[in-house]
Amino acid sequence: MSTPRKQVILGAYLGGVNHHTAWWHPEAGSQIDFATFEHTARTAERGKFDFFFLAEGLILRERGGKIFDQDIIGRPDTFTVLAALAAVTEHLGLAGTINATFNEPYELARRFASLDHLSDGRAAWNVVTSFDAFTGQNFRRGGFLDPADRYVRAEETLNAVRALWDSWDASDLVADKSTGRFLARPDAGAFAFHGNQFDISGRFTVPRSPQGRPVIIQAGVSPQGRDFAAANADAIFSPYGKLPEASEFYADVKARALATGRSPDDIKILPMASFVLGDSEAEAIEKFHAIRDEQITGQTALVLLEQIWNRDLSDYDPEGPLPAIDPDPTAPQFIQGRALINQDRLGTVERLRQVAENKKLSLREVVIDQFEWRGPLVGTPAQVAEQIDSFVQNNGSDGFILGSHLVPTGLDEFVDRVVPLLQDRGVLRTDYTGSTLRDNLGLRNLYSEKGVPAEA
Ligand SMILES: Cc1cc2nc3c(=O)[nH]c(=O)nc-3n(C[C@H](O)[C@H](O)[C@H](O)COP(=O)(O)O)c2cc1C
Numbered sequence: 001m002s003t004p005r006k007q008v009i010l011g012a013y014l015g016g017v018n019h020h021t022a023w024w025h026p027e028a029g030s031q032i033d034f035a036t037f038e039h040t041a042r043t044a045e046r047g048k049f050d051f052f053f054l055a056e057g058l059i060l061r062e063r064g065g066k067i068f069d070q071d072i073i074g075r076p077d078t079f080t081v082l083a084a085l086a087a088v089t090e091h092l093g094l095a096g097t098i099n100a101t102f103n104e105p106y107e108l109a110r111r112f113a114s115l116d117h118l119s120d121g122r123a124a125w126n127v128v129t130s131f132d133a134f135t136g137q138n139f140r141r142g143g144f145l146d147p148a149d150r151y152v153r154a155e156e157t158l159n160a161v162r163a164l165w166d167s168w169d170a171s172d173l174v175a176d177k178s179t180g181r182f183l184a185r186p187d188a189g190a191f192a193f194h195g196n197q198f199d200i201s202g203r204f205t206v207p208r209s210p211q212g213r214p215v216i217i218q219a220g221v222s223p224q225g226r227d228f229a230a231a232n233a234d235a236i237f238s239p240y241g242k243l244p245e246a247s248e249f250y251a252d253v254k255a256r257a258l259a260t261g262r263s264p265d266d267i268k269i270l271p272m273a274s275f276v277l278g279d280s281e282a283e284a285i286e287k288f289h290a291i292r293d294e295q296i297t298g299q300t301a302l303v304l305l306e307q308i309w310n311r312d313l314s315d316y317d318p319e320g321p322l323p324a325i326d327p328d329p330t331a332p333q334f335i336q337g338r339a340l341i342n343q344d345r346l347g348t349v350e351r352l353r354q355v356a357e358n359k360k361l362s363l364r365e366v367v368i369d370q371f372e373w374r375g376p377l378v379g380t381p382a383q384v385a386e387q388i389d390s391f392v393q394n395n396g397s398d399g400f401i402l403g404s405h406l407v408p409t410g411l412d413e414f415v416d417r418v419v420p421l422l423q424d425r426g427v428l429r430t431d432y433t434g435s436t437l438r439d440n441l442g443l444r445n446l447y448s449e450k451g452v453p454a455e456a
Contacts, residue, residue: 008392008427009235009268009399009441011095012044012411015055019300020274022291022405029408032076034084042083043090047415048429049252050440051093051124053087053237053401054078058099059135063303063334064312079111084327086119093437095124095217101153104128105160105198109261112214113165121210121436126217126237126449129154129225151224151304156197158216158232167191168208211436215443217270221249230256233267234443237401241271242374246396268398268441274405275377275384291405292368300368308348310334318364322349322356384414385421392427 013361014037015021022028029036041052042342057075078096085094085343088190094115098108108125116123145153172188175181218229219237229236230253240246254264269278276291278284296304298318306313309327311334316323327345328334356366377384391397404410422428 005389005390005425005427006398007429008388008422009398010044010047010049010428011051011053011093011227011401012040013053013055013272013401013403014407015403019295019304020403020405021407022294023407024294025406027406027409031407034081034395036408037081037085038088039268040411041089043408043411043415047411047419048423048432049092050399051095051122051437052082052089053095053126054081054097055126056097056099058102058130058138063306064314068303071172079115079122082115082123083118086115086122089119089122091122091432091440093120093122093124093215093440095126095138095215096126097126097132097219099135100127100157101145101150101423102135102190103157105106105157105164105193106200106204108157109161109164109204110206111359112161113209115210116214117206121438123209123211124215124235124437127154127158127218127233128219138210147222148224151220151228153197155228155232156195160195160198161192162213163191164204165208165213165386167204168206170208170212174205188351190242211438212445215437226253226256229253230267231260234438234441235270235398236270237316238271238397239271241273241397241400243391243396246271246375246391247394250395250397264444266441266444270399271375271397272403273375273377273400274403275414275418276310276405277379277381277384277417279380281379281383284379284383295405296364296371298364301364304367304371305363306334308345308352308421310345319362321364322353322366350357353383353429381417381421384418388422389425389427 021031023031029039037052042261044052062068071371078098079120082094082096085092096112096115098111100108112125129145167189169185169188172185174183176183179353189203189205189207191204193199194201214446215234216232217235217237218225220228221239236253238246238249240249250269253267253269257264257267276284276288278287301318302313302316305323309323309325310331311323311325311328313323327349329345352370355361355370356363359365359369361369377387379387388400392399402411402414404414419428423430432440438445
């Protein structure tokens with residue numbers, strides 16, 4: 001008997017303004033108007049995507065005291081946007097990126113449970129720990145946690161949030177119409193959580209939501225991040241959209257999940273990807289190069305390299321060679337609001353110099369060549385459908401979180417031209433079958449009929 005083909009999971013990404021978004025394009029919409037979010041979400045639902053996904057930045061990036069041009073457009077609050085989207089969509093999951101370092105479990109549990117109620121079981125939390133040290137300046141807690149402590153806090157935050165979600169049973173709230181009273185278990189909503197980060201007890205205000213526990217996504221690739229995800233997450237938002245890193249990451253995380261006693265199927269790996277379509281392969285490649293050339297202006301190239309060099313490079317000519325000077329790993333972080341995932345500055349510079357020499361590239365061309373982190377899907381609609389399907393069937397991932405360079409109308413082309421081909425291949429639903437996001441993702445329901453956590 002042949003193994004059934006894996007279904008492709010699809011998320012639609014809206015990340016706010018950054019150098020991937022062609023905000024100068026004549027068709028580009030506002031990054032903050034509700035119309036932008038609504039259009040993207042409705043399009044994703046038309047394409048039977050699993051969920052809409054909002055990234056989050058709690059600080060504007062700045063350099064030498066000046067915020068980046070691309071950041072001044074702002075980032076609205078995640079919960080407000082997702083709650084509004086719940087009203088204009090019916091089946092689409094609503095995933096919000098929310099920081100575990102700066103938020104209290106009670107607030108987090110309450111907001112996600114409320115979103116789960118409002119959306120009839122479509123809420124998901126992408127648990128992040130934040131990229132950089134400067135976000136903390138905006139919060140009472142201030143400062144930042146040592147990288148090693150971030151996941152300790154994230155794990156405890158999530159455990160506390162779960163204790164709150166689990167404090168109500170499905171049968172807790174029963175309206176007795178004859179007396180006009182609600183009947184509840186005496187300890188409905190009662191919780192107590194004692195840990196090193198939080199010591200809280202009381203009553204939780206939100207009765208059990210349709211999913212009980214909204215879907216947990218994680219983004220972060222360090223060994224601690226992988227372990228945290230393997231033990232706790234239903235999905236990972238991964239930066240690895242290309243082979244072989246993608247399949248190595250996939251195998252590694254699934255093995256870690258197995259080691260914690262979970263099934264590898266309990267955790268879905270979803271890389272971020274962008275797409276460029278053309279009527280012919282040559283046209284798609286040409287479009288891709290034109291978009292890259294526009295995305296990476298001279299100023300953007302310098303700013304991206306400043307993250308690695310940790311120095312002011314504004315006097316360098318983007319069309320000239322890479323700076324001959326070495327990076328400064330000991331100086332305070334030059335770019336605020338975005339830190340390197342890979343901290344090996346010297347090694348990275350060495351590699352970039354090698355590429356520049358071998359391919360005879362200018363500073364800006366090196367950035368165009370080397371800074372593609374959204375594994376691009378480029379080709380005719382048929383080629384892109386094939387790339388997605390074979391990537392998933394060969395365990396590069398379980399699906400993709402797709403973002404277009406053109407916000408908000410870029411996704412339409414994918415839904416009109418690629419989605420029908422994935423459906424023809426039998427790897428994408430033609431209609432929603434589950435009643436919650438958890439169902440649609442093919443995840444186990446964590447609750448028994450009575451509403452008690454299945455593992456309890
Ligand atoms: C693909 C990807 C997307 C991320 N998106 C966000 C985000 O939207 N907001 C945020 O604050 N952090 C985001 N992060 C940062 C992570 O939460 C984490 O703080 C960072 O990757 C450092 O953790 P690590 O050392 O485990 O990778 C993202 C990370 C990855 C890999």
